[in-house]
Amino acid sequence: MPAHPARGPGSPRDHPGSPAVNTTPHLLIVGAGQAGAHLAGSARDQGWKGPITLIGGEPHAPYTRPPLSKTFLKGQTPLSSLALRSDAYYTQHRIDLVVDEHIDHIELAGDGTGTATAATGRRWRFDRLALATGARPRHLPIEHADLDGVLTLRDLHDAQALAQRLTTATALVVIGGGFIGLEVAATATAAGVPTTVVEAAPTLMNRVVSAATAKIVATAHRAAGVRIRTGVRPLRLRGTNGTITAVELDDGDELPADLVVIGVGAQPRDELARAAGLHCDNGIVVDAHCLASDGHTIAVGDCANLPDPSPASDGTVRLRLESVDNAVEQATSAAGTLTGLHRPYRSVPWFWSDQGNLKLQIAGLARPDDEIVLRTGRRPGQHTTLRYRGSRLVAAECLNSPADFLAVRRALGEETPLPRVTAADTGLSLKEHLAAARTPR
């Protein structure tokens, strides 16, 4: 679909880059993170001719977040190597990158054109809007969560603060046994900071991996020195002179702490979209073409609530995906929507999490009641949990088994059937099993 000529409010003066006579419509992307940066580049690659403005509220050019809880926190990744694109890239691709401007308000006309206003008062008129505003850490409704020494981790600023604290901390309590919490725990423990993870659910990474995988992961973390407490909740935080001293648990225990990291999930940043009148429900509701309820505005990445893109899905299940893969693949699909290619977003979702020496990779989306087939690999520490829905392979959780992960990701994409009995046979590698399944008999 070609973008509409500008008829929205505001004068051409609002955006010096967009010409008064609108032959080259202006694409404005709010949110300069993984999804926004990829959308800008991909729209250009796929033929968007007009000006592209990419606006971010942080004082940095788009950067990659995964190292923030891993190598960056350890001090192994310098700041300079987090950037997703070089400065020259934006110039060469005629992407006007604006950083340190937080968009506060969007006026959206019925045809998808409008004006965005930043907190500083700067305004941009657009012919087409894309929202890539990401997510923010979920708030923990607990007493004294505002004590000094209680942190969350989402952006570079948070990571720098946490890295600084870790140099002096003597007791860290991580609230939440999800990916980020466990990554921080592994990193902190390796750096010599005694660490306890508190998870309310009976197993770690409760919503995203099977109990079988969670158990192996917990064992590995314990062996590395992380203390793990499952099935207990923090009741309140205690402090002296405004600084954290302990976490009180609902089973009566009290854990001393001079540093607390809260990692209890993320919430979509959809308030701009809501205020602009777009339908939001746990994120900005979009269709398979990444179009919001007005049929014009694009939303991508962590902020979007989308139909399950898995090849096996019938599109009725909606979800939010918080992964680099989703940010990149959804943005690629959205760029096609902007330039008229109209490819619906179809992809095998995948995710990785490096927790100390553990490499966890997940391909596909499992539901809690999907059955499991466990495979042990040839190298020590290699485990793969295959998830079956009836006779159908729907996902895999791979520990230190990148080859299995790649084999399953491909099989799910091609919808190659892999019978359960075959899968259980560890005499052949998964790659070999799948190659055999692929060969027509």
Added chain:
Amino acid sequence: MPKIFYTQPDGRQTALEATAGDSVMQTAVRNGVSGIVGQCGGSLSCATCHVFLAEENTDDFPPVGDDEDEMLDCAATERQDNSRLSCQLILREGQEVHVTIPEAQL
């Protein structure tokens, strides 16, 4: 300053000046060289940074590691003797590196 020459499957070549300490993958992705995706940012999780390394550069980098080896076996384009994951090719000052990009990464 290290220099990298990327050759596309159709023979087109891009030459880039790189920064020592960065990888062949990072340099490509940051500058928009098509055909190197590098989704996992170099943490050996995606195998979307597969390249064929020129013979004259074989000894310029540490040998293929265990995870890299397993992943190359399952890369989207069939592995060859000179296959590498370019995120594992960390550049040193003064190097000149030639790589060819495979047909498919995903």
